[in-house]
Amino acid sequence: MNGKTDLETLIEMMAKLPGLGPRSARRAVLHLIKKRALLLMPLADQLTRVGQTVRECLNCGNIGTASLCAICESDKRANGELCVVEDVADLWAMERASVFKGRYHVLGGALSALDAVGPEELRIPKLLDRIAAENVSEVILALNATVDGQTTAHYIAEQLEGRIAVTSLAQGVPVGGELDYLDDGTIGAALKARKAV
Amino acid sequence: MNGKTDLETLIEMMAKLPGLGPRSARRAVLHLIKKRALLLMPLADQLTRVGQTVRECLNCGNIGTASLCAICESDKRANGELCVVEDVADLWAMERASVFKGRYHVLGGALSALDAVGPEELRIPKLLDRIAAENVSEVILALNATVDGQTTAHYIAEQLEGRIAVTSLAQGVPVGGELDYLDDGTIGAALKARKAV
Numbered sequence: 227m228n229g230k231t232d233l234e235t236l237i238e239m240m241a242k243l244p245g246l247g248p249r250s251a252r253r254a255v256l257h258l259i260k261k262r263a264l265l266l267m268p269l270a271d272q273l274t275r276v277g278q279t280v281r282e283c284l285n286c287g288n289i290g291t292a293s294l295c296a297i298c299e300s301d302k303r304a305n306g307e308l309c310v311v312e313d314v315a316d317l318w319a320m321e322r323a324s325v326f327k328g329r330y331h332v333l334g335g336a337l338s339a340l341d342a343v344g345p346e347e348l349r350i351p352k353l354l355d356r357i358a359a360e361n362v363s364e365v366i367l368a369l370n371a372t373v374d375g376q377t378t379a380h381y382i383a384e385q386l387e388g389r390i391a392v393t394s395l396a397q398g399v400p401v402g403g404e405l406d407y408l409d410d411g412t413i414g415a416a417l418k419a420r421k422a423v
Numbered sequence: 424m425n426g427k428t429d430l431e432t433l434i435e436m437m438a439k440l441p442g443l444g445p446r447s448a449r450r451a452v453l454h455l456i457k458k459r460a461l462l463l464m465p466l467a468d469q470l471t472r473v474g475q476t477v478r479e480c481l482n483c484g485n486i487g488t489a490s491l492c493a494i495c496e497s498d499k500r501a502n503g504e505l506c507v508v509e510d511v512a513d514l515w516a517m518e519r520a521s522v523f524k525g526r527y528h529v530l531g532g533a534l535s536a537l538d539a540v541g542p543e544e545l546r547i548p549k550l551l552d553r554i555a556a557e558n559v560s561e562v563i564l565a566l567n568a569t570v571d572g573q574t575t576a577h578y579i580a581e582q583l584e585g586r587i588a589v590t591s592l593a594q595g596v597p598v599g600g601e602l603d604y605l606d607d608g609t610i611g612a613a614l615k616a617r618k619a620v
Contacts, residue, residue: 232469232472232473232476232477232488233473233477233486235469236466236469236470236473239462239465239466239469240466242462243451243454243455244447244450244451244454245442245443245447245450245451246442246443246451250441250442252512252515253441253442253512254440254441254442254443255473256510256511256512257440257441258440258470259473259477259486262474262477265436265439266470266473266474267470267471267474268436269433269436269437269470270467270468270470270471270474271467271471272429272432272433272436273433273455273463273464273466273467273470274464274467274468274471275429276429276430276433276452276456276463277459277463277464277467279429280429280430280456280459289430289456291429313453314453315449315450315453318449
């Protein structure tokens with residue numbers, strides 16, 4: 227009897243993960259139980275290990291195992307460019323592209339009047355401190371192209387006006403994108419930002 | 424550095440779950456880290472607990488915490504009906520419908536010439552033993568309506584011919600189903616099995 231309850235509890239927990247619902251949580255749990263030695267126990271151990279060791283970088287908000295993350299620790303990344311992102315997932319996406327060689331600042335979300343998220347709820351004060359303390363020459367706003375993301379970008383740009391160079395990611399046709407499948411807004415932005423060949 | 428490797432290992436493990444890929448595994452791991460106390464640590468503990476306690480029922484192949492599962496233990500379920508399913512997931516689906524009051528037998532898959540799965544690889548010998556040993560009056564084949572599932576159903580029906588009543592789930596229009604969206608095979612099966620109103 228107790229076993230069924232343990233299983234049901236596990237399925238409920240798995241169903242809370244983004245991208246999984248009750249049905250896929252059941253499938254995942256059955257899969258884990260079938261591969262107990264290969265998957266279930268290692269996953270449990272790894273979760274425990276990550277849960278015990280992972281912490282937020284005190285400087286930029288990235289996650290790592292020390293008080294400073296690997297990027298903030300590395301002198302090679304101190305090139306004066308500071309890329310502002312909303313979430314750690316965005317930082318990872320930038321790192322996967324491996325074109326940015328500077329440091330990051332993770333805001334921990336975007337300003338939102340609806341959800342009552344103001345500058346104090348985000349790491350915006352810390353951003354201003356870092357710009358004053360570190361040798362930052364350019365702030366690159368890599369925020370989501372959503373209403374909240376763009377509001378946040380405007381707010382930060384306003385705060386930094388006249389003090390430092392502020393840029394944002396270019397908007398336009400995605401690499402490999404077909405015009406026929408693009409939304410009107412993207413085509414409009416790409417046309418406005420057209421450049422000489 | 425080590426932290427990043429731990430995180431990457433965790434993401435790789437999560438990406439192996441059915442229904443999750445690398446992208447959704449990253450999202451899930453970030454979500455877990457954000458809700459460390461509420462989700463990550465309890466999930467790790469629950470996985471460990473389930474991994475240590477859950478085992479296969481020696482009688483029917485269901486999963487539970489004792490050598491006999493709750494259904495095989497319960498006298499109330501000994502009504503002479505034995506429902507044969509391919510997997511534990513199918514048993515759970517039957518139980519959710521809560522219309523079947525008998526016991527189950529989990530085969531652990533279906534016969535498959537392509538994957539070299541013969542009767543000995545499944546729990547078919549154990550099924551024949553149970554029918555001889557337990558007071559079974561009817562075997563209900565609740566196997567998937569796939570080629571392998573139906574091959575398995577035919578094989579079991581052949582083995583039991585003349586010894587015991589063998590039935591299978593009805594095929595037809597699903598409850599709430601619209602004819603327009605049904606495949607030809609289902610409409611054909613429903614027409615063949617039509618009944619007087």
